[in-house]
Amino acid sequence: MKKRILAIALCAAMTLGLAACGGDSASTAESSAASAGTASGSSDDSTVVIAMGSGFSTLDPGYVYEKYPPLIVNACYDNLFRFTSNDGEPEPNLVDTYEWSDDNLTLTCTLKDGLKFASGNPLTSADVAFSINRCKNLQGNPSFICETIDSIETPDDKTVIFHLNTVDSAFLSKLTYSSLAVLDSEVVKENGGTDAEDAATADTAQDYLNTASAGSGPYVMTSYTPDEEVVLEKNENYWGEASNVDKFIIEIQPDSNTQMMTLSSGDIDVAMNMTDDTMAELTDDNVVKINEPTKTVGFVMMNMDESVGGPVSNPDVQQAIRLALNYSEIQTICGEGSVTPYSLIQVGFMGSKGERSTDYTDIDKAKDLLAQAGYPDGFDIDLTVCDLDMEGIALTDLAQVVKENLAEIGINCNIVSDPWAAGYGDDYRDGKLGFTVMYWGTDYNDPNVQLEFLPGKTVGLRAGWTAEMDDQGLDDLYDQAMAATDNDQRSEILGQIQDAMYENGPFIFFAQAPSHIAYSSRIDGVAVSDPYALDVRSITIK
Amino acid sequence: MERLKFILKRLGYLVVMLFGVATLVFILTKMIPGDPTVANLSQRALNDPEVVAAFRAKYGLDKPVLVQYFYYIGNLLHFDLGTSIRTNNSVLSELNRCFPATFELALFAIIVAAVLGILFGIISATHRNSAGDQIVRAISVTGVSIPSFWFALIVLYFFYYKLHIMPGPGRLSNTFAEPAHVTGLFVLDSLLEGNPAKAWDAFRHLILPGFVLAAFTMGLITRTTRSNLLDVMSTDYIRTAKAKGLSRRRLIRKHALGNALIPVLTVIGLGLGNLLGGMVLVETIFNWPGVGQFAYESVLSNDYPAIIGVALLIALNYMIINTIVDILYGIIDPRVRLQ
Numbered sequence: 001m002k003k004r005i006l007a008i009a010l011c012a013a014m015t016l017g018l019a020a021c022g023g024d025s026a027s028t029a030e031s032s033a034a035s036a037g038t039a040s041g042s043s044d045d046s047t048v049v050i051a052m053g054s055g056f057s058t059l060d061p062g063y064v065y066e067k068y069p070p071l072i073v074n075a076c077y078d079n080l081f082r083f084t085s086n087d088g089e090p091e092p093n094l095v096d097t098y099e100w101s102d103d104n105l106t107l108t109c110t111l112k113d114g115l116k117f118a119s120g121n122p123l124t125s126a127d128v129a130f131s132i133n134r135c136k137n138l139q140g141n142p143s144f145i146c147e148t149i150d151s152i153e154t155p156d157d158k159t160v161i162f163h164l165n166t167v168d169s170a171f172l173s174k175l176t177y178s179s180l181a182v183l184d185s186e187v188v189k190e191n192g193g194t195d196a197e198d199a200a201t202a203d204t205a206q207d208y209l210n211t212a213s214a215g216s217g218p219y220v221m222t223s224y225t226p227d228e229e230v231v232l233e234k235n236e237n238y239w240g241e242a243s244n245v246d247k248f249i250i251e252i253q254p255d256s257n258t259q260m261m262t263l264s265s266g267d268i269d270v271a272m273n274m275t276d277d278t279m280a281e282l283t284d285d286n287v288v289k290i291n292e293p294t295k296t297v298g299f300v301m302m303n304m305d306e307s308v309g310g311p312v313s314n315p316d317v318q319q320a321i322r323l324a325l326n327y328s329e330i331q332t333i334c335g336e337g338s339v340t341p342y343s344l345i346q347v348g349f350m351g352s353k354g355e356r357s358t359d360y361t362d363i364d365k366a367k368d369l370l371a372q373a374g375y376p377d378g379f380d381i382d383l384t385v386c387d388l389d390m391e392g393i394a395l396t397d398l399a400q401v402v403k404e405n406l407a408e409i410g411i412n413c414n415i416v417s418d419p420w421a422a423g424y425g426d427d428y429r430d431g432k433l434g435f436t437v438m439y440w441g442t443d444y445n446d447p448n449v450q451l452e453f454l455p456g457k458t459v460g461l462r463a464g465w466t467a468e469m470d471d472q473g474l475d476d477l478y479d480q481a482m483a484a485t486d487n488d489q490r491s492e493i494l495g496q497i498q499d500a501m502y503e504n505g506p507f508i509f510f511a512q513a514p515s516h517i518a519y520s521s522r523i524d525g526v527a528v529s530d531p532y533a534l535d536v537r538s539i540t541i542k
Numbered sequence: 543m544e545r546l547k548f549i550l551k552r553l554g555y556l557v558v559m560l561f562g563v564a565t566l567v568f569i570l571t572k573m574i575p576g577d578p579t580v581a582n583l584s585q586r587a588l589n590d591p592e593v594v595a596a597f598r599a600k601y602g603l604d605k606p607v608l609v610q611y612f613y614y615i616g617n618l619l620h621f622d623l624g625t626s627i628r629t630n631n632s633v634l635s636e637l638n639r640c641f642p643a644t645f646e647l648a649l650f651a652i653i654v655a656a657v658l659g660i661l662f663g664i665i666s667a668t669h670r671n672s673a674g675d676q677i678v679r680a681i682s683v684t685g686v687s688i689p690s691f692w693f694a695l696i697v698l699y700f701f702y703y704k705l706h707i708m709p710g711p712g713r714l715s716n717t718f719a720e721p722a723h724v725t726g727l728f729v730l731d732s733l734l735e736g737n738p739a740k741a742w743d744a745f746r747h748l749i750l751p752g753f754v755l756a757a758f759t760m761g762l763i764t765r766t767t768r769s770n771l772l773d774v775m776s777t778d779y780i781r782t783a784k785a786k787g788l789s790r791r792r793l794i795r796k797h798a799l800g801n802a803l804i805p806v807l808t809v810i811g812l813g814l815g816n817l818l819g820g821m822v823l824v825e826t827i828f829n830w831p832g833v834g835q836f837a838y839e840s841v842l843s844n845d846y847p848a849i850i851g852v853a854l855l856i857a858l859n860y861m862i863i864n865t866i867v868d869i870l871y872g873i874i875d876p877r878v879r880l881q
Contacts, residue, residue, distance in 0.1 A: 049716060054835070057582070057628045057630070058629070065587070139592055139593050139597075140587070140593065140596075141583055141593070142584075142587075143587070143590070143593060144587065200599075201596075201599070206630050207631065210630070225639070225831065226631075226636070227640070227831045227836065227839065228712075228713075251712065252829070253711065253829050254829075255826050255827050255829075257827070258698070258828075261698060261699065261702060261710065262710050262711060264703060265706065265710055267710045267715075419575070421578075421581040425577075425580040425581075425588075429588055429589070443584070
């Protein structure tokens with residue numbers, strides 16, 4: 001009997017121990033909620049805590065190309081131009097005035113007065129030239145952004161002259177890109193940085209820039225623990241007008257369930273990686289939800305080379321597949337906020353012709369086209385798909401919907417899984433895939449990135465769509481789109497390209513992935529941002 | 543002296559084994575399909591031969607595999623595990639960053655698992671076929687069979703989200719700054735910093751992930767303790783001791799438990815080794831920046847140096863733990879001689 005009492009007492013002691021641990025937590029949670037009023041993860045009222053996904057490797061602007069680093073780069077650094085809204089145009093930031101030459105091959109920018117870095121060093125044209133040349137010469141992921149720059153001239157401290165090797169209508173958009181953020185050249189050089197032609201091997205500043213920022217933005221990075229958190233604090237030397245947020249804590253929380261719980265419990269203020277399911281769990285009035293499309297677009301690719309694509313290289317079959325897809329169903333799989341673009345230019349870009357009607361699907365017409373192409377009973381084909389996901393939506397799930405839709409017109413797809421890094425990536429780039437489901441994230445925020453899908457261009461060639469196959473004058477329209485620096489003229493040309501590809505070509509752009517963001521109502525200014533993942537500069541505390 | 547000789551001999555084995563593991567993992571990473579260039583460069587960058595060449599040169603991928611191997615082993619002899627392709631930091635510094643987080647959590651989990659597992663095992667064995675035994679057996683079966691990611695979400699949902707009696711994910715609340723790095727163990731470093739409130743907060747953050755990780759090993763320990771104690775209790779010497787009139791409590795504590803615990807020690811050792819390798823899903827859900835997450839991200843990026851570094855760390859953990867367990871055998875049972 002004594003032993004039983006002892007065992008019960010022991011268990012009771014353990015339970016009490018746990019309760020004691022929790023009791024303190026409860027009181028902390030209560031006091032936290034009381035101090036912040038609503039959902040608030042801040043250690044004080046002027047701190048905002050953001051949860052974002054994982055999977056980035058560097059915070060050195062010269063190397064960044066992944067989704068999340070622009071959030072931090074945009075907070076700590078300035079670019080010559082920047083986007084202040086997701087569907088807007090590039091606006092001068094460090095630049096006071098700018099002027100194109102008559103031949104559109106020279107851009108002269110004059111910097112604003114009184115610009116300085118967080119270190120206190122003045123920001124001059126030499127810093128601009130250093131930063132852009134460094135990015136170009138590092139030969140890293142984002143170096144392509146500089147491919148149209150022939151040289152940079154800096155006649156005085158305030159003037160930067162870009163000489164281009166070809167007319168580039170996207171050049172102002174490119175100057176907003178995080179990799180072209182202006183670095184404090186003095187600090188970066190002190191830490192091993194160089195913009196010389198041998199920067200790819202000689203530059204050793206990445207280690208430093210992974211742990212500290214060297215910019216002129218409203219915040220400075222005070223700590224970065226990989227796979228854990230980044231802390232940004234107000235730049236006391238900021239030259240512009242800063243928001244009322246003193247500190248951002250950016251926590252890396254890969255799991256959307258965790259983000260939902262930490263937001264609801266008040267430990268974070270913004271959850272960037274929600275899903276339809278976790279959004280549905282949020283019923284608190286103090287939480288604001290955003291479901292909007294991003295510019296990441298999913299597409300079906302059908303190889304134009306018959307020896308690779310087989311039946312899907314036939315234009316009638318391609319159109320039959322276009323008509324057979326159930327766009328509403330695909331949008332449902334992608335989640336609330338998803339849209340199907342009219343053609344290759346995503347909704348939200350300048351010049352976009354909007355959405356493709358979800359009534360576009362026409363099974364009877366698709367069957368007729370298949371019969372016309374010589375496949376009245378359909379055919380069997382491999383549909384290759386890799387292990388990547390489009391903003392959290394597995395490509396295999398999308399391939400499954402395509403398979404089910406095409407079964408209705410007699411096309412039997414055999415889904416073949418092929419890992420991206422173990423074969424698919426090479427085959428995709430080399431144009432060896434006959435029929436696949438893939439996605440495309442924008443490199444920089446400009447509709448010109450989509451022109452790579454045209455015949456003879458980077459992605460077009462992956463579908464075996466050579467320049468010689470162009471029978472709609474798309475090559476000429478490409479040249480016109482690249483050369484047009486007037487926005488009305490650009491929109492007009494982009495419209496013609498979208499019309500030409502609406503029912504033609506080896507690509508079917510079936511959906512733009514949505515972004516699901518939830519945030520505490522104590523803050524304002526949270527919005528979906530393709531260029532910056534989240535523009536923290538616009539966030540304010542009410 | 544015998545023990546010292548044993549440890550020195552084990553250290554010799556350790557070096558040979560680590561060399562073998564490094565070679566094996568190196569060969570395996572080169573054999574599996576996948577190219578770090580494709581995994582780490584963007585679609586756009588892969589179209590530029592200059593960028594691809596610069597990347598391959600930077601990480602020595604342009605050299606023949608045999609040359610890469612000799613470079614790697616040469617660097618290893620200087621305690622240089624190479625540079626992570628994904629983060630561009632030295633693999634040693636990356637492991638130094640994430641291993642303490644895993645170690646602290648694993649240590650907590652194994653203590654919980656051992657204490658509760660042995661306790662439940664004793665209760666179950668001494669009250670065989672009673673209601674208590676059935677409950678304990680149900681708990682241990684549940685602990686062994688429950689998927690850890692699901693259990694992690696459930697405990698987080700109830701104890702943090704619904705009941706608010708436990709802290710959320712992470713190693714520390716946002717109200718505290720990370721303690722100065724001494725050992726990397728937040729509880730200990732906070733105490734060394736003279737901040738008991740921070741140490742308490744760090745300890746509380748260990749509880750939920752610690753119990754989730756402990757569940758599996760605790761189930762194993764409970765079952766092993768129970769079956770071994772039952773075996774020992776039916777031996778002749780226990781029957782003799784019983785016949786001499788020893789109290790049941792004294793019988794178990796002084797005579798039965800010591801012998802029954804030897805296999806349990808093996809289970810604890812293996813459990814700790816397993817936990818020290820990192821638990822990807824639990825670390826992801828609890829936002830715990832440990833070895834598991836690092837290994838997962840490294841595999842996704844085909845980051846060979848990091849993958850080999852993690853493999854070496856895991857091998858080292860097991861070897862050290864096995865050595866300690868062997869030494870403890872000798873302490874628990876003097877009949878066991880170290881050879």
